[in-house]
Amino acid sequence: TIYENTQRTYCVFVLKDYNEEYITCTGKFESPKEGEDIEVRGRYVEHEKYGRQFDATSVEKLKPDNMGAAKTYLLN
Numbered sequence: 001t002i003y004e005n006t007q008r009t010y011c012v013f014v015l016k017d018y019n020e021e022y023i024t025c026t027g028k029f030e031s032p033k034e035g036e037d038i039e040v041r042g043r044y045v046e047h048e049k050y051g052r053q054f055d056a057t058s059v060e061k062l063k064p065d066n067m068g069a070a071k072t073y074l075l076n
Contacts, residue, residue, distance in 0.1 A: 001031040012053075015040065027056035037062040 011031035042056040
């Protein structure tokens with residue numbers, strides 16, 4: 001997480017997409033935890049100061065696809 005406001009209603013974070021590229025995301029929700037598999041929906045925008053970002057309208061935790069991930073998922 002790069003930034004999260006004190007009310008946990010807005011955050012800026014970086015994620016790695018399926019192409020192994022890093023994307024800066026912004027959104028009005030609590031920041032996802034590091035290492036969490038998530039699906040993000042929204043659109044790309046060009047921020048005047050920070051450049052290209054993904055403006056997320058929703059973030060959903062994905063279910064784990066292996067037993068090790070299942071343990072981590074259930075503990076969070």
